[in-house]
Amino acid sequence: xxxxxxxxxxxxxxxxxxxxxxxxxxxxxxxxxxxxxxxxxxxxxxxxxxxxxxxxxxxxxxxxxxxxxxxxxxxxxxxxxxxxxxxxxxxxxxxxxxxxxxxxxxxxxxxxxxxxxxxxxxxxxxxxxxxxxxxxxxxxxxxxxxxxxxxxxxxxxxxxxxxxxxxxxxxxxxxxxxxxxxxxxxxxxxxxxxxxxxxxxxxxxxxxxxxxxxxxxxxxxx
Numbered sequence: 001x002x003x004x005x006x007x008x009x010x011x012x013x014x015x016x017x018x019x020x021x022x023x024x025x026x027x028x029x030x031x032x033x034x035x036x037x038x039x040x041x042x043x044x045x046x047x048x049x050x051x052x053x054x055x056x057x058x059x060x061x062x063x064x065x066x067x068x069x070x071x072x073x074x075x076x077x078x079x080x081x082x083x084x085x086x087x088x089x090x091x092x093x094x095x096x097x098x099x100x101x102x103x104x105x106x107x108x109x110x111x112x113x114x115x116x117x118x119x120x121x122x123x124x125x126x127x128x129x130x131x132x133x134x135x136x137x138x139x140x141x142x143x144x145x146x147x148x149x150x151x152x153x154x155x156x157x158x159x160x161x162x163x164x165x166x167x168x169x170x171x172x173x174x175x176x177x178x179x180x181x182x183x184x185x186x187x188x189x190x191x192x193x194x195x196x197x198x199x200x201x202x203x204x205x206x207x208x209x210x211x212x213x214x215x216x217x218x219x220x221x222x
Contacts, residue, residue: 003221005113006198007080008036010214011159011183013044013127014054018207023052026205027061030212033203039214041066041078042125042159048074048102070107075125077159083111086120093145094129094138101129104142106149108156119221121193122156124149128163139163146170155193158186161210177215185215194220 012030014023030041041062046054055071058078062068066078069088079085087110094104108124128142129135150158150171158170161182175187178200187195196218203212 003113003116003119005038005082005219006036006216007038007040007219008034008214008216009123009157009159009177009185010034010039010041010203010212011044011125011161011178011185012041012203012205012212013161013183013210014205015045015208015210016048017209018052018205020052022206023054024057026207026212027058029203029205031061031065034212034214035201035216038080038082039066039078040080040123040157040159042123043076043078044074044125044127044159044161046074046076069109070105070125073105073107074102075105075107075127077107077109077123077125079109079111079123083113084117086110086112086117091145091149093126094141097129097135097138100132100134101138104129104138106142106145108149108153110154116221120154121219121221122153124153124156124158126158126160126162128161131164143170150188155188155190157188157195158184160184160186177217178213180211180213183210183213185213187217192222194222196220
């Protein structure tokens with residue numbers, strides 16, 4: 001039987017340049033301005049070498065509306081309570097590089113709408129290292145891991161800072177739902193799961209130049 005749900009997917013790199021007050025205002029704006037009841041958020045650069053204690057504040061602000069996956073990484077996912085988490089995956093894909101970047105993780109939540117445990121879809125979240133010579137090995141490892149994971153897992157969407165413009169395809173077929181410089185949301189359909197994009201938008205963030213970006217779409221299980 002066909003089932004559909006409208007969801008909003010947000011990619012939000014909170015960066016390193018915000019003051020504590022700016023960081024809190026950034027999180028508040030994301031939670032206030034992302035439309036709809038079922039809002040998935042892929043956070044990047046959480047608690048990376050800056051003053052704000054980001055994870056505790058995010059936990060506090062989403063505790064009644066979301067569950068967190070990958071809360072001990074720099075790339076956690078906030079899953080709305082309108083969906084249940086069947087399984088979570090937190091895998092290190094690349095070692096850190098001293099004075100350049102921390103360990104890089106792939107975080108994925110396999111979820112389903114409440115009362116429909118057989119209607120599954122993935123949210124995957126990543127942050128690639130900067131596109132500099134010292135981090136090319138890390139970037140290749142991240143790419144290879146993510147490409148294999150997308151190929152082997154069920155249909156879903158990816159939120160990411162890929163640290164490159166017009167980054168190559170990571171799976172086939174691939175829908176580029178949001179392309180905003182380094183920040184992207186991509187969709188990966190299957191024979192039984194498809195996405196219909198309804199609209200998209202941007203939420204202004206203060207700090208190091210990133211904004212948050214969202215897509216609102218209909219997820220259809222056939």
